[in-house]
Amino acid sequence: MQFSAAQIAMMIGGEVEGDANLAVSSFGKIEEAQKGQLAFLANPKYEEFIYTTKASIIIINKSFELKQPVAAALIRVPDAYSAFAALLRKYQEIMTQQLTGIQQPSYISQSALLGETVYVGAFTYIGENVQIGNNVKLFPGVFLGNNVRISDNTVLYAGVKIYNDCVVGKNVTIHAGAVIGADGFGFAPQANGTYKKIPQIGNVVIEDFVEIGCNTCIDRATIGSTIIHTGAKLDNLIQIAHNVEIGCNTVIAAQAGISGSTKVGNNVVVGGQAGIVGHLHIADGSKINAQSGVTKSIKIPNVAVTGSPAFDYTSALRSQAVMRNLPDLEKRIAELEKQVQQLTGAQVNA
Amino acid sequence: MQFSAAQIAMMIGGEVEGDANLAVSSFGKIEEAQKGQLAFLANPKYEEFIYTTKASIIIINKSFELKQPVAAALIRVPDAYSAFAALLRKYQEIMTQQLTGIQQPSYISQSALLGETVYVGAFTYIGENVQIGNNVKLFPGVFLGNNVRISDNTVLYAGVKIYNDCVVGKNVTIHAGAVIGADGFGFAPQANGTYKKIPQIGNVVIEDFVEIGCNTCIDRATIGSTIIHTGAKLDNLIQIAHNVEIGCNTVIAAQAGISGSTKVGNNVVVGGQAGIVGHLHIADGSKINAQSGVTKSIKIPNVAVTGSPAFDYTSALRSQAVMRNLPDLEKRIAELEKQVQQLTGAQVNA
Amino acid sequence: MQFSAAQIAMMIGGEVEGDANLAVSSFGKIEEAQKGQLAFLANPKYEEFIYTTKASIIIINKSFELKQPVAAALIRVPDAYSAFAALLRKYQEIMTQQLTGIQQPSYISQSALLGETVYVGAFTYIGENVQIGNNVKLFPGVFLGNNVRISDNTVLYAGVKIYNDCVVGKNVTIHAGAVIGADGFGFAPQANGTYKKIPQIGNVVIEDFVEIGCNTCIDRATIGSTIIHTGAKLDNLIQIAHNVEIGCNTVIAAQAGISGSTKVGNNVVVGGQAGIVGHLHIADGSKINAQSGVTKSIKIPNVAVTGSPAFDYTSALRSQAVMRNLPDLEKRIAELEKQVQQLTGAQVNA
Incomplete structure (x- = not known):
């Protein structure tokens, strides 16, 4: 797919300066871009590159003043970064929408219900009574246990595994290798030093607009549900234990871990490799610094903590x-x- | 599957109080349960919920005194929590026992030997000379390399990968995405700054009654065996390096890491995100707090340590x-x- | 496969002492080896075991003086450890070279190009326009998205997942469950508290002679490339965020995490569970201790740091x-x- 400067200007409501016929087929950073690539300039720190870049088309702010002529076609818009990001989003949408149909071999139980324009990759397994909404994309090697429900527009990348009875909302993205709904880590110590497993028969509920990173693990509840609320964003290799709740629009960086039954509020930010012990409440808007170890509930909203054990940031x-x-x-x-x-x-x- | 209060009372040796015909088809927490669910009350902190819950049947202690009438059927037993847990265990057993037979497509080498009432999920790969005991369940997408041995009653969830020559005991549970037997991390530094790989030709031995969490990694020994002894319980996203030994009934929480050749004793408890450096001995009954960094052997049994570097807890x-x-x-x-x-x-x- | 002491001596240029007809079929540690196994003795700490081992053949240093007769055949060489390691390497090479051909069922797009003597395991998925070099081994359940390129002699173990457009060099080893090229963790906060995804349309470039451990995650760049340079060695469960660069021959231990856009120099050593925040530069030859939290760039080469936050080691x-x-x-x-x-x-x- 090739697009000319004139075509792109039309898409983003910009004005071309230079050769409107110059065309691009991919995106690049202004400092690295090659011929045939589209770049943008928003941060003044990168200004020098506009005179040396090999990019064919550059999106820039209306207000930007050139100090010398440039080889690329320029497209001027009110906000170069937003216009570029919008193009990227459009591009990704088109790429994903092309994915549709059922590749063979795949395994779809007879009792499963699939929506419209669904993509089922090869080697994907869909268990008994699974329900899948419209426009859902299941990449190759996905595993959905019995009774799993996946709502519209959700994308599960290669090798995502969802145990039986879990529920995934709309517009959710789960990256490769993530495991949703494995048994919580519950064992009752016995008099002879051994442990007896406590059955884990709850599930995981992932609400709408959640994103979950690759190889992240979210355990099912002992009874009831482990819940990831609307709009939460989880990075890679995170551990979410049984019966945890993660609030709306809470962001958790890679390799953090939340222990059993802890309730994390809304709009919380958890740094990478941070840990929170079990049975705590973390107030809305808390900021937990990377590598912190939170050992007590955070009761006042919008407080930042750091350290292991964590105490207030300042x-x-x-x-x-x-x-x-x-x-x-x-x-x-x-x-x-x-x-x-x-x-x-x-x-x-x- | 529906069960009446009368039927459940018979199963657990309890006495019904109220409508013995009320029936349930699933489990719930007393504070969240809905009509058609079975709940229990053991912790006095939850006592108030017995008067408001929508659960149809509640298991309670014989000694519990009602302050007002309740809508649910009650089943009185000597120990409500134990009776409830036993029911959960029974329920899980039934669900798992139903899994049997070989789904297609799967890949089973001609030289592989399978026991009786085995379940092989679709897209599962069984290499040359693999031996699988009776009643083993291999969920979809499991990979077993050549010469792997799996003993009776073991369950491997979706996408578990076991490299060649590894040995897994009886009644073991390994959760989705765990990797057993990948190469240990061994490289010999060369004069020119590069590294030469040290071949890793040992294996991993997992003894009976071990449970391993999802996406946990247990590396094969350089020579000899990395060993997880009987009854050890490992949570999710744990790293066990080459030639490590984990003692009987030792419990390791999520995201902990044990470096090469370290021997962890019996009945040790390792907290989440803790790390232990290589070539150490950790005495029986040690307690290693979450996020600790253990840099020296722990020689005296039953000592608790914390901090990074870790020293004695108090x-x-x-x-x-x-x-x-x-x-x-x-x-x-x-x-x-x-x-x-x-x-x-x-x-x-x- | 059985080899006699005479045959092995010929392979490694050694001299047999004792029964040259004694034969072995596998390797063992001198303190554990059984009949039919080959062991070595290099470290004087293990000297006592030469008199008690059941190994059939032992490789020892030319200079070693026996204090009493031994049962095993000895093979004397200038450097016992190197000779033994060379044998191990030879053995692994032979085992891997045997893997060739395309197992069924697998999914290979018509537009994919495969080199010679390639192994494609069952349930492996090869997307559109994928290019695979000679002698590449793809174990069962590998996923290669569209346009992925894999160069000669590279081995991808079971269940490795590589997203579209990523590039993997020659002689690379990637262990089971690793995920290459998932979306970087980039979200723009909105006025109403929600987050808007920043599309991640770059890729990951893995250069030659890199090794990557199991369940490690390397995210694609937002734009441009996340790069793992030649000869770098990454252990298990590591997080490499978007737009990171890892220098040549840099070694990173398990469960470490590198945040977005950080550039790690050449010959750096990063300890287990260490973390590095985003947008830093880490000078060549830096040593970052296990569990450290690096919050500032390291500008002077060959400096060791430790602690969270990390400062200079001493x-x-x-x-x-x-x-x-x-x-x-x-x-x-x-x-x-x-x-x-x-x-x-x-x-x-x-």
């Missing part, structure tokens, strides 16, 4: 600053001890 | 408490320095 | 040592305060 930073000077602090104490001893000695002598 | 907690007051401590030292300087000045003047 | 170790004595330090300050108060009191009285 005093933690102060402690960390002193921490770096600990050896120096110890020397100052030793020096004081010497001086005080001398003083005490002098006093005794006096 | 003094670590004391240090952490002081840590929070470090800026205050620094102020006290500065104040002392001022006072001592004044004292010294006064003495000189005197 | 002073961090000193701080950690004092950290352990913090409660003691606090007591010393309290004692000083008492003494100084007494001194001040005495002075006032005087």
